[in-house]
Structure formats: C-alpha cells, structure tokens
Amino acid sequence: xxxxxxxxxxxxxxxxxxxxxxxxxxxxxxxxxxxxxxxxxxxxxxxxxxxxxxxxxxxxxxxxxxxxxxxxxxxxxxxxxxxxxxxxxxxxxxxxxxxxxxxxxxxxxxxxxxxxxxxxxxxxxxxxxxxxxxxxxxxxxxxxxxxxxxxxxxxxxxxxxxxxxxxxxxxxxxxxxxxxxxxxxxxxxxxxxxxxxxxxxxxxxxxxxxxxxxxxxxxxxxxxxxxxxxxxxxxxxxxxxxxxxxxxxxxxxxxxxxxxxxxxxxxxxxxxxxxxxxxxxxxxxxxxxxxxxxxxxxxxxxxxxxxxxxxxxxxxxxxxxxxxxxxxxxxxxxxxxxxxxxxxxxxxxxxxxxxxxxxxxxxxxxxxxxxxxxxxxxxxxxxxxxxxxxxxxxxxxxxxxxxxxxxxxxxxxxxxxxxxxxxxx
Numbered sequence: 001x002x003x004x005x006x007x008x009x010x011x012x013x014x015x016x017x018x019x020x021x022x023x024x025x026x027x028x029x030x031x032x033x034x035x036x037x038x039x040x041x042x043x044x045x046x047x048x049x050x051x052x053x054x055x056x057x058x059x060x061x062x063x064x065x066x067x068x069x070x071x072x073x074x075x076x077x078x079x080x081x082x083x084x085x086x087x088x089x090x091x092x093x094x095x096x097x098x099x100x101x102x103x104x105x106x107x108x109x110x111x112x113x114x115x116x117x118x119x120x121x122x123x124x125x126x127x128x129x130x131x132x133x134x135x136x137x138x139x140x141x142x143x144x145x146x147x148x149x150x151x152x153x154x155x156x157x158x159x160x161x162x163x164x165x166x167x168x169x170x171x172x173x174x175x176x177x178x179x180x181x182x183x184x185x186x187x188x189x190x191x192x193x194x195x196x197x198x199x200x201x202x203x204x205x206x207x208x209x210x211x212x213x214x215x216x217x218x219x220x221x222x223x224x225x226x227x228x229x230x231x232x233x234x235x236x237x238x239x240x241x242x243x244x245x246x247x248x249x250x251x252x253x254x255x256x257x258x259x260x261x262x263x264x265x266x267x268x269x270x271x272x273x274x275x276x277x278x279x280x281x282x283x284x285x286x287x288x289x290x291x292x293x294x295x296x297x298x299x300x301x302x303x304x305x306x307x308x309x310x311x312x313x314x315x316x317x318x319x320x321x322x323x324x325x326x327x328x329x330x331x332x333x334x335x336x337x338x339x340x341x342x343x344x345x346x347x348x349x350x351x352x353x354x355x356x357x358x359x360x361x362x363x364x365x366x367x368x369x370x371x372x373x374x375x376x377x378x379x380x381x382x383x384x385x386x387x388x389x390x391x392x393x394x395x396x397x398x399x400x401x402x403x404x405x406x407x408x409x410x411x412x413x414x415x416x417x418x419x420x421x422x423x424x425x
Contacts, residue, residue, distance in 0.1 A: 003402060006043070007041045008035075008122050008123060008402060009040075009352075010035060010040055010042045010043070010123050010405070011121045011124045011125065011126075011141075012028060012042055012043070012044045012045070012245065012250075013033070013044075013045045013046075013107075013110050013124065013125065013127060014028045014044065014051070015047045015102050015103055015131075016046070016049055016102065017046040017047075017050060018050060018052055024127055024148065025240045026217075026324055027146070027217065028046070028051055029052075029053065030037075030220065030397075031397060032044055032055060033058065033392065033394065034394035034395055034397055034398030034401075035052075035398045035402070036055050036058055037394075038399060039241045040118040040398075040402065043058070043061055043121075044058060044061065045063050046061075046062065047065050047106045048064065048070065050071075055153070061113070065088075065091060065102065065106065065109070066078050067093050068091065068101075069102075072130050073330045074221035075095065087105050087108050088105075090104070098169050098173060099172055099173060099175045100173050100174070100176055101176075104131045104179060106129055107126075107130075107131025107133030108131065108133040109133070110137070111137050112133075114137055115136070115140065117401075119284050123143075123405045124141050124142070125144045125145070125252045125401075126144070126146065126187075126404070127145075127146050128145070128146055128147055129145075130180035130183045130184055131176075131183065132179060134187070135183060137167075141412070142405070142411070142412035144190070144404055144405060144407065144408045145191070146190075146191040146192070146193075147184065147197070148193055148197065148202055149343075150200070150205055150321075151174065151195045152205075153314075153321075153342070154174075154244070154319075155170070155174040155177065157245050157246040157318050157319060158174075158244075159171070167311070179274060181204075181205045181206060183215060184205045184211075185205065185206055186288070188211055188411055189211065189213065190207060190212050190213065191212075191213050191214075191410070192214055192215075192321070193214070193215065193216055193321060193343070194216060194321060194346050195214055195343075195346060196321070196346050196355045197322065197343055198212045199343070201340075208263055209393045213404045213407075215400045215401055216322065216347075216391070216392060216397070217397060218393050218397040219327040219328055219330075219391050219392045219393070219394075221388055221389055221392075221393070223293065223300055223301070224304050224307065224328045224329075224388075225333070225385075226308055226332060226333035226388065227305065227308040227332075229308075229309065231308075231334075232266070232311070233264070234264050234311060235265070235289045235309060235311055235312075236252075236256070236267050236310060236311065236313070237268070237269075237270065237307060237313050237314070237329075238252055238270070238271075238314045238315065238325075239268075239313075239315075239328070240270075240315070240325070242269050242273055242294065243271075243273060243274045243278055245318065246318050247317050247318075248255050248319060249271075250278070250279070250282055251357075251359075251363060252316045252363065253267075253282055253288065254286065255278070255364040255367055256286075256288055257288050259364060259368055263368065263371050265291065266291045266292070267292045267293075269294040270296070270306060271294055271295075271296055272296025273294045274295070279294075285373070303328075304328075307328055307329055307334050311334075311335070312336070313325070313326075313334045313335070313336050313337070313375060314367070315338040316338075316339055317335075317339050317342070317344065319341050320342040320344050320347075322343050322347060323338075326338060326348055326352070327388055330351055330387055330388040331388035331392075333385040334381065334384070335370065335376075335381050336352035336380070337353045337367060337370065338353075338354055339356070339358075340354040340355065340357065341357040348384075349391075350383070350386055351380065351384040351386075352380070
C-alpha cells in the first residue's frame, strides 16, 4: 500500500480504448495523462482496439482478445490455431449466438493477469467493463469502476427504433447488461460523470446512491480552442456515432434538408458511416449528399480545427450520459445546439440552445434562427469557452478521481493515507 507522499500505483482497465470508439477511449487517454501529471503511476490494461497516443509516462499492457470486431473484418471467424483457451471459446461462442462478449471476456483475461501482479498495484480502476472477472480482482485489490452511463438507455432507444424481426437479436446483443447490473451492485465505489447519469444508474442498475461519486469529464482547452481562421459561413458540425439511433443524427439530417431551401449551409459529420447503412441511405433519400460530408478517424488536431471552423455545433442525441463533444465544442468557442436529454442540460448550462429530443420542427427552427443571428452566435461562443475553462479540466478530474481511490483503499482495509503528490516526475 502507498505510504504518505508516495505515488499511487493504478491499473486502469478498458476493454476497448481507441479514441474512435467514443468517450471511453478519450477518457482513458486523458485521465491517465491527468493522473500522471499529478505524479501517480498508471498502467493501462486494454483490449483491442488499443489506445493511441498515450502519455509517454503511462505504460500500456495489451490484453489481446480474438478481435472479432476489427474494422477491416467485423464478425470474423478466427482460424482454429487462434483459439488459446476457454475464454476464447466463450468469446467466439457468444458472438456466434448474436451476443456481445467483450466486457465479460476482457474482465476474465484482466483478472488472470492481475492475479499474478497484485503486489504491483494499489488500486484497480475499471472503465465501464463491469464484467464478472472484476469480482475476482476485488478479492485481491481495491477496486473502483467508472460507469459513463447505463447502457440500458442505449438498448431502450435501439429497441424502440428496431423492426420486430430485429428486436430479438438486439435483446441478445445487449445480454451483457444483466452481468453489468450484478457486478455494479457489488463494487462499493463507483464513479459517474454527471448527476443525470447517477440518477439513471441508480434506477436502471439498482445501485445505492452511497456507491456513486460524480466526477465530470475534462477537456484539453489548449487543443480545443477558438482559432484565428474565419469560421465557415453556414457550416454545422456534429460529432457522433452517426448510425446509432441514440445519437439522433437522422433528426439533424432532416432539419438540414429543410434548411437548405432557405440557407446556404453544409453539414460536417465527424463519423465513420456504415457502408449502405441507415445514415448513408437517409442522406441519399433526402437529396442532401452535395452538402453533407462524413469523415471518421480524424486526428485530435484535425477534429479541433473542424470544430473551431463551424458556425454551429449540434448534438441531437436522444440521450447522453455526459457528452465530450459538447464540452469540446464549448472549449472551441463554437455555439452549440443540443437536445434537452440526459446530462446535456447539466453539461452545457446556459451556454447552448436546447431543443426537445427528436423534434425536427424545433431543431429546424432553432438552427435557422441562429444562422441569421451572428451577434447571438458570437455571445454563445464566448460563454461556452468561459464555461469550459471554469468547469472542465483533466487536472481537476484526476485529483477528484484520486480522492475516490483513497476511499476505496480505506474501505479495502488499508490504514495508509494517499497524500497529494506535488509534481509530475
């Protein structure tokens, strides 16, 4: 256990961590950096796709799976020689029966690794895996888990949007949720990113309010900042997994299709679209392919430049447990239109225009009014930048996270106190 003034030795677990996987990958990258800035020792244990551009002070231990969902060959059938053990068989069998195995199988692999390395760490921090293997880890080491939001909310939106033929497959795909609910109830210290998410986790997962600690996410305000170049007139940008109904991109596309008749505008989707998927089809049906572009896999710098180049950023989600794109847009000084859904009102405060989720009429009206109101857009941009600087920073996130580690270690039976570490090494 750490002595007074010593760095905390942290095992940070993430079953998939590349930033294109969404908020989880961004969280791993910047939280580990923030913890290293505070002088703590961080080792990331990750399944595929692995994190990119980790801080040099952060060690990466790869936890290889069968990588059944790799971008270039999703739902692949591995060669017999790739099967190493029973966990691999469980992973393959779950995929073959339409389930999603990664949270469970990653946790089992991580438990095997940590069983022999327990003396090397003071705390284990899980990033929304919530697999059964964590219960084995908790017998040997203090454990904290982050739940960005309950995936039950994703399931509800997907089921509501699905045809009757697809509903049984979706229920099977989300079969891991029962495991996550059971495991979450047995972890005394849980971190979530907003009070809205905390309320939803209590309701959907049946955890006690005493288990939850709210620690909002941060943003790199030096990277995401207003730029000197002039904003592109009429440019709207949306950063989202566009083919997921939860993100509400279909409603934004319909609003843009209406607005094009009265406004000179373009829509930049920061997303990798499924070939011939629902978003591509809707763009074609609406006849807006000439003013809509989609691009995924941008570097951080390229993403920051696109956000800073837009007149408006839009988050039309049906639900959000937090929303890093909202904070990044505010930090970029880009006026924001967002749904009045989940944690979005809490995150943006009074620095954005809020609309009813799924209401295309209201979204069309608000976007149209803003495109005709340059002074209003200017004020919104200034207010959003100020809020990002005052409320969201990864240094503060790291410090508050360590305070949760202290409670977990104390609960696990240690008498040692983790003292703040003054400077990065």
